[in-house]
Amino acid sequence: MLRLDKESEKWVQVATMEVTDCVIYGYVVVHDTILLSLKPGRLFVVFNCATCAWTAVKTDTKGPTFAPVQLYS
Numbered sequence: 001m002l003r004l005d006k007e008s009e010k011w012v013q014v015a016t017m018e019v020t021d022c023v024i025y026g027y028v029v030v031h032d033t034i035l036l037s038l039k040p041g042r043l044f045v046v047f048n049c050a051t052c053a054w055t056a057v058k059t060d061t062k063g064p065t066f067a068p069v070q071l072y073s
Helices: none
Strands: 002-005 010-013 023-030 033-039 043-048 053-057
Antiparallel strands (some): 023 033, 033 043, 043 053
C-alpha cells in the first residue's frame, strides 16, 4: 500500500501484503478503511489507513457466491 507523503510529494510504501495468483475483484472505501475483494475464491482483506495494517476477513465458504449491496443516497 502506498500513500502520498505531503512533505516530499512522493509516494511511499506503508504496508505490504503477500498474496499470489489473485486480482482485485472489487473494493470499497469507508472513512479510513479499505475493503478489498480478491478473486479467485472468497478472499477479503481490510486495510486500516490509521494503523497501516492489513487484516484478513473470515468468510463463510458455504454461503452464496456474493452478497448484494444496497446503497442509499
